[in-house]
Amino acid sequence: MSWLKKLRENWLEPFFFYGNNPLSLIGGSITTASAITWWTFWIMDLVSNALNNPYLGLIFFFLLPILFVGGLLMIAVGVFFRREKLHRGGQIPSTYPKLDLNNSVFRHGFLIVLVATAVNLVIVGTATYQGISYMDSAQFCGESCHVMHPQWVAYQHSPHAHVACVECHVGSGFHSYVDAKMQGTKQLFEVAFHDYPRPITVPLNALRPARATCEECHNPRRFTGDKLIVLNSFGNDEKNTEATTVLVLHLNLIHREHLSHFVYTATDDSDQKIIAVTAPNGKGGERQFVDTNWTGPVKGVTRVMDCMDCHNQATHIFRTPEKALDAAMAHGSPSPSLPYVHKEGMALIQAKYSSQEEAGKKITAALINYYKTNYPAVWVNQRALVEQAAKSLVGVYDQNVFPSMKVGWGTYPNNIGHMDYPGCFRCHDGNHTAKDGKTIPNDCTTCHNILAVQESNPKILQQLGITTDAVPSI
Ligand code: HEC
Ligand code: HEC
Ligand code: HEC
Ligand code: HEC
Ligand code: HEC
Structure with missing residues (x-):
């Protein structure tokens, strides 16, 4: 039993002796109080899912564990200072006050400390684990x-x-x-x-390489064949006439071509102005394509091209007003049966508002007023459809425009395609040429076969048996 004796005489007795100071006692109380609060919170969460609120989560996972550990540190600091003080004053006792387990007051106190320490270890462990998973949650x-x-x-x-x-x-x-x-x-x-910064920006260079993220789930070697793209749009006439564009995109070629071996140089942080690209020339060497309009030195941000150079909006999809409204109407609301709803809707979602709240009120009021004034019969007979349309327009606005963060239409460019933003044409504009005269291809059939452009009810879709009727959104 000599180790027990040693533990008691060399560690516990001095600890209790030095621990008897205001700082350590306050620290002990803070630690105990935060532990009790933490456990209460935790039980509440188990019973009622009370923590399903980000701000409570912050208190629970950050504040309480910080108080808890802070209290423990205060105990240690208190012990340290009391020891230093007594040491300097030469007041260190040769033997510390006895810890006598036969003394029932001491025995109870000791047991409490022992149990509390075990419980605290569990708390710190669980809090760390939960804190980490919470910080990782969307x-x-x-x-x-x-x-x-x-x-x-x-x-x-x-x-x-x-x-x-x-x-x-x-x-x-x-x-x-x-x-x-x-x-x-x-x-x-x-x-x-x-x-x-408002709007907030993250240069692609600051993100993890796609190999460590996208490619954990998507295997680029699995892309095969072509992809049929059907794009519906609506006109600004009274009937909101629908038109369809059909493309066959050479997806396999597009994916196979760019990955892992192209290095480009851009002159801006969001990689919209690409002045040069270096690519293998197929003979073991390399070829540099330079923008023929660029006269300065080839200098700037360089990056190995990966998924995110095209799929920069794989997840944060901000649409153009046309694409956003067309997609909503293709899903049935605003209903294309309402006269001029496309034209009116476009004007309303593109107007300037100081906040989403203001936009919500003004868009709704203006659309209702439009039908009341110009199409009273529609307002009387199809009131629900008009109200639903107003709601959908507000939804389109709220998903894309955030005045508080200075995010407006077009703030975030989408690099897929070339009609709305430079996208593929950052390099495939027909102006990026190498010394040997080769140009990055710009031919309209390089990337897709265009089967129909803005046609109403294209024949090719009939042949394929594909309908473009409005599908209600889910
Ligand atoms: C944790 C797994 C995971 C990661 C990481 C991931 N994806 Fe996906 N991705 C998916 C799943 C699952 C789908 C299919 C969703 C569906 O069909 O509804 C998907 C769908 C897609 C689509 C098709 C979208 C569409 O409109 O049909 C694209 C493009 C895409 N991912 C690109 C990326 C890119 C680029 C990255 C990296 C920035 C990435 N993904 C990272 C799981 C992942
Ligand atoms: C050169 C540009 C480019 C690069 C680089 C690129 N993609 Fe794509 N990807 C496209 C285009 C264009 C489409 C078709 C867009 C559409 O469906 O509207 C597409 C479609 C997809 C789809 C949807 C496929 C489907 O069948 O609908 C997935 C998933 C995807 N890409 C994942 C990736 C991943 C993962 C990487 C990186 C390993 C990657 N892409 C790199 C241009 C690119
Ligand atoms: C499928 C992959 C993926 C997921 C999941 C994802 N992001 Fe992103 N995020 C990106 C990419 C790629 C960019 C770069 C976009 C660009 O450069 O335009 C980005 C950019 C951002 C930006 C910078 C602003 C911008 O658009 O450039 C913020 C902020 C951001 N993400 C926050 C989040 C938050 C918050 C979540 C979870 C709720 C999240 N992201 C989930 C891929 C992802
Ligand atoms: C950073 C510059 C860059 C961007 C952005 C880019 N490409 Fe490319 N692309 C290239 C280069 C370089 C080549 C190879 C040219 C060569 O060596 O012949 C290429 C080749 C291709 C090819 C193969 C052409 C052929 O005839 O073999 C296709 C298809 C293609 N790109 C599609 C796209 C699409 C679609 C996008 C947009 C989603 C896109 N690219 C964006 C640089 C780029
Ligand atoms: C470097 C590849 C590439 C080249 C070259 C190219 N396109 Fe495209 N095009 C795309 C991609 C990618 C999309 C987007 C498909 C999607 O919506 O996912 C697209 C979309 C389109 C669309 C439908 C866009 C919309 O939003 O309505 C049309 C029309 C179109 N291209 C016409 C052309 C014409 C005309 C040319 C020749 C001047 C051309 N493209 C050259 C890659 C290319």
């Missing part, structure tokens, strides 16, 4: 920080709505985790001091 990233509101809203309506933010923004491995947390801490300070 809810934490998207909701606890209002700055991310536009990205959060777009994310919820995307094909990746069930993929956690960290899957793309952090990637796997301890190294990426630490990197991300350092970045996150910096951003927390920026938010606290209102020192963040």
Whole structure:
């Protein structure tokens, strides 16, 4: 039993002796109080899911564990200072007051400390684990920080709505985790001091390489064949005449061509102005295509092209007003049966509003007023359809425009395609040429066969048995 004796005489007795100081006692109380609050919270959450609120989550996973650990530190600091003080005054006792387990007061106190320590270990362990999983949840990233509101809203309506933010923004491995947390801490300070850019920007260079994120789920070697693209649009005439564009996109060729071996140079942070691309020449060497309009030196941000150079909006999809309204109408609301709803809708969603609240009120009032004034019969007989249309227009606006973060139509360019933003034509504009005279191809059949452009009820779709009737949204 000599180790027990040693433990008691060399550690416990001095600890209790030195621990008897105000700082350590306050620390002990803080730790105990936060532990009790934490357990109560936790039981409440088990019973009623009370923590399903990002701000409570912040208290629970950050504040309480910090208080808890802070209290423990205070105990230690208190012990240290009391020991130093007594040491300097030469008042250290040669023997510490006895810890006598036969003394029932001491025995009870000792048992309490022992049990509390065990419980505390469980708490710190669980809190760390839960804190980490909470910080990794989409809810934490998207909701606890209002700055991310536009990205959060777009994310919820995307094909990746069930993929956690960290899957793309952090990637796997301890190294990426630490990197991300350092970045996150910096951003927390920026938010606290209102020192963040509006609209918020992330150069692609700051993101993890696609190999560590996208390619964990999507295997680029599995892309085969072509893809049929059917795009519906509506006219500004009274009948909102529908037109359809049909393309066959050479998906396999597009994917096979660019991955992992093209290096480009851009002159801006969002990679919209690409002045040069270096690509293998098929003979073991390389070829550099340079923008013939660029006269300066080839200098700027360089990057190895990967998924995100085209799919920069894989998840944060911000549409153009035309595409957003066309998609909503193709899903049935605003109903194409309402006269001039496309024309009116476009004007209303593109007008300037100071906030989403103001937009909601003004768009609704203006659309209702339009039908009341110009088509009273429609307003009387199809009131529900008009109200539904107003609601859908507000929805289209709220998913794409965020005045509080200075995010408007077109703030975030989409790099797929070339009609709305430079996209593929950042390089395939027919102006990026190599010294040997080869130009990055710009021919309209390089990437797709165009089967129909803005046709009403295209023959090719009839032949394929594809209908473009409005599908109600889910
Ligand atoms: C499928 C992958 C993926 C997921 C999941 C994802 N993001 Fe992103 N995120 C991206 C990419 C790619 C960009 C770069 C976009 C660009 O450069 O235009 C980005 C950019 C951003 C930006 C910078 C603003 C911008 O659009 O450039 C913010 C903020 C952001 N994401 C927040 C989030 C939050 C919050 C979540 C979870 C709710 C999330 N992201 C989930 C891929 C993802
Ligand atoms: C955790 C897994 C996961 C990660 C990581 C991931 N994706 Fe996806 N992605 C999916 C799933 C699942 C779907 C299918 C969703 C559906 O069909 O509704 C999908 C769908 C897509 C689509 C098709 C969208 C459409 O409109 O049909 C694209 C494009 C895409 N992902 C690109 C990316 C890119 C680029 C990245 C990296 C920035 C990425 N994904 C990261 C799981 C993932
Ligand atoms: C050169 C540009 C480019 C690059 C690089 C690229 N893609 Fe694509 N990808 C496209 C285009 C264009 C489409 C078709 C867009 C559409 O469906 O509207 C597409 C479609 C997809 C789809 C949907 C396929 C389907 O059948 O609907 C997935 C998933 C996808 N890409 C994943 C990836 C991943 C993962 C990477 C990186 C390994 C990648 N892409 C790299 C241009 C690119
Ligand atoms: C960073 C520059 C860059 C961007 C952006 C880019 N490409 Fe390319 N693309 C190239 C280069 C370089 C080549 C190879 C040219 C060569 O060596 O012949 C190429 C080749 C191709 C080819 C093969 C052409 C052929 O005849 O073999 C297709 C198809 C293609 N790109 C489609 C796309 C699409 C679709 C997009 C947009 C979603 C896109 N590219 C965006 C640089 C780019
Ligand atoms: C480098 C590849 C590439 C080249 C070259 C190219 N396109 Fe495209 N085009 C695309 C991609 C990618 C899309 C987007 C498909 C989608 O919506 O997913 C697209 C979309 C379109 C659309 C439908 C767009 C919409 O939003 O309504 C039309 C029309 C079109 N292209 C016409 C042309 C014409 C005309 C040319 C020749 C001047 C051309 N394209 C050259 C890649 C290319």
